[in-house]
Amino acid sequence: MQIGPIPLANRLFVAPMAGVTDRPFRMLCKSLGAGYAVSEMVTSRPDLWASLKTSRRANHDGETSPISVQIAGTDARMMADAAAYNIDRGAQIIDINMGCPAKKVCNKWAGSALMQDEPLALSIVEAVVAAAAPYGVPVTLKMRTGWCDAQKNAVAIARAAESAGVQMLTVHGRTREQGYAGRAEYRTIAAVKAAVRIPVVANGDIDSPEKARDVLAATGADAVMIGRAAQGRPWIFREIGHFLATGEHLAPPLVAEVRRLLIDHLQEHYALYGERTGVRSARKHIGWYVRGLPGAEAFRARMNAIEDTARQTAAVKDFWDALEATMQRLPTAMPAAPAEADADETQPH
Numbered sequence: 001m002q003i004g005p006i007p008l009a010n011r012l013f014v015a016p017m018a019g020v021t022d023r024p025f026r027m028l029c030k031s032l033g034a035g036y037a038v039s040e041m042v043t044s045r046p047d048l049w050a051s052l053k054t055s056r057r058a059n060h061d062g063e064t065s066p067i068s069v070q071i072a073g074t075d076a077r078m079m080a081d082a083a084a085y086n087i088d089r090g091a092q093i094i095d096i097n098m099g100c101p102a103k104k105v106c107n108k109w110a111g112s113a114l115m116q117d118e119p120l121a122l123s124i125v126e127a128v129v130a131a132a133a134p135y136g137v138p139v140t141l142k143m144r145t146g147w148c149d150a151q152k153n154a155v156a157i158a159r160a161a162e163s164a165g166v167q168m169l170t171v172h173g174r175t176r177e178q179g180y181a182g183r184a185e186y187r188t189i190a191a192v193k194a195a196v197r198i199p200v201v202a203n204g205d206i207d208s209p210e211k212a213r214d215v216l217a218a219t220g221a222d223a224v225m226i227g228r229a230a231q232g233r234p235w236i237f238r239e240i241g242h243f244l245a246t247g248e249h250l251a252p253p254l255v256a257e258v259r260r261l262l263i264d265h266l267q268e269h270y271a272l273y274g275e276r277t278g279v280r281s282a283r284k285h286i287g288w289y290v291r292g293l294p295g296a297e298a299f300r301a302r303m304n305a306i307e308d309t310a311r312q313t314a315a316v317k318d319f320w321d322a323l324e325a326t327m328q329r330l331p332t333a334m335p336a337a338p339a340e341a342d343a344d345e346t347q348p349h
Ligand SMILES: Cc1cc2nc3c(=O)[nH]c(=O)nc-3n(C[C@H](O)[C@H](O)[C@H](O)COP(=O)(O)O)c2cc1C
Pocket: 015, 016, 017, 018, 019, 020, 040, 041, 070, 097, 098, 099, 100, 142, 172, 203, 204, 205, 206, 225, 226, 227, 228, 229, 340, 341, 342, 345, 346
């Protein structure tokens, strides 16, 4: 599996999720078997590049290669400048967001809304490819199956993007209109794969080793991308990789291992966000790790009232110590990730 000239460790990818797939989470997923991770989207608005939020999103210190940055916007010139700006700061791959509703970019809808306007979408793709070409940086595109059920134009956009020089396509098997409702469908992803020669990545509702195997088989895709199912469960990549290689399931992780992973994750998280923001933004991750475990609801309620990182870490340690006294490994059946994306988190800066 390669993106242009860049080889990848495997074909299991972490999805870009604004407010979730920050550098600590990407590095954790990569250490647990993900072959590739795309960063949270960053805006193409230059007036926001110096903001704390964007500079955190553009922070790749110590990240395993390749560094991939997703950009969002509606103006071809600005998107080209954003590509060059991020390449200067270490991006080795530029991903264009046409897969997620991004609000507030130049006061217009960006991201998946671009699928409604094919000429504009193509002009953005051409400008970004032209901006990245002098650096030898491949450009990829993430999209949905179309704007709505009556306008599923993923195949047309895929063909045009390939002709314009895009080197990999990711397709989330829902329309823009669907949001996160209903189920992802994979027929359109298979049609995209059949229509182009560049690698195609299948995305949407992949939450188990069997589902990954089935989606790869149904679509012929070169890779799968996993978003919500990795929240609080970054070892899902290791589980899927093992299953695809052997047909066997790994045992669920040891409670002691998850405790260590979570504590390390929190330390990295606090280091990136600082005390005040860190303690708050860590809550959702902690909540995802404990989802479905005995005592999780009461623990979350207590933890949400804690306002400093030292006490938050201590509470997390206590929870996992108590859990370890009752079980050695996590239960086999863990509840699924929440169906909805947080609308606020789709804001691109
Ligand atoms: C909280 C959240 C934030 C997201 N942010 C982005 C984003 O910044 N860029 C993007 O292309 N897609 C974004 N997505 C969409 C995911 O990348 C992915 O396409 C979608 O969640 C479907 O995959 P899944 O079923 O494995 O979660 C986001 C999804 C979630 C849940």
